[in-house]
Amino acid sequence: MTDLKIAIVAGSTRPGRHSRMVADWVLDRAAGRPGARYDIVDLTAHPLPLFDEAMPPSFGQYQNAHTKAWAATIAPFDGFVFVSPEYNHSTSAALKNALDYLYAEWQNKAAALVGYGSLSGTRAVEHLRLICAELQMATVRQQLAFSLFNDFENFTSFTPAARHDDAADAMFTQLENWAGALKPLRA
Template identity: 40%
Template sequence: MVKIAIIIGSTREGRFADKPAAWLRGIVSRRSDAEYEFVDLRDFPMPFFDEVASNAYAPSQNEVAVRWQRKLAEFDGYVFITAEYNHAPTGVLKNALDYAYPEWNRKPAAFVGYGSVGAARAIEQLRQIAVELQMAPVRTGVHIQGADFFAAWQQGLALEDMAHLQPNVQAMLDDLLWWAVALKTARGA
């Protein structure tokens, strides 16, 4: 069975990320096709990248970074929950991506974004970063945008009650699992 990390890509106090994380927790708890684990960047307080080089070329010296890399190595695929700040992913998520390299290689990535445009621009950048890290970003993503985002953020509406989001989240997870199994098989060969 493949193991999937769902990475919470915001560390701000009062972050919205906890809402989609709780929503996804409910969805993946009903699936039996993989082992899912939530990984919160708050548990890995890495400084801004300050190593001599990527860990593809030199071992990291920062203890938290090494712990982060070991955690990432456990997984066969990743779902990134991301906000969009100024048309980009969060700085803490970009920093976390930069602190690892071989751990990401030849594994799939999927994205759940939130904000006024569902983090579409941030996710587009994350897809490019994923390619550079030799990941396989899946096509289908989940974009909690506009009225849905504001209803959940400011009015307390539950994402579970937004039935129109369900088809994309299921398709995203199905695609991610297909790639995770295929790439795990290929990595093992």
């Protein structure tokens, strides 16, 4: 099997966000894993207006240049690690919007979920599970949950506890197993 391509999606675009720090940590933990290459996809590099396509994404008839560029970015990946803050008991609007733009590019791929917030982002992750299911992505059981109180120094510097390392390894293994198992469905 060829190497798997996994995107770590930094799921917030607001000033002062923490998603890029968390995504960088995830990338650092994934470095050197055999059989998989991890890359960051930062939503700030893909400015998408609120969904503005005339046709539903499931039709695959993308008209706008920004949609076509977003589809070209996402299509080559075999799986995803979505890094999400928890805003108002859910994921960020930017990540939800980015997911809503596409359909076929998400299908039959695996997803792992990483949340952070005052309650460790667990409610955002649960909402993402539902969204991913509708987009026909298989989410893995192992997730990472980072607390603003325990894993961020002064609520700003990301300083996760060492206990997250083993959970990250388990998450990567599950994600790579599922991404590899689903790859023949897309051939």
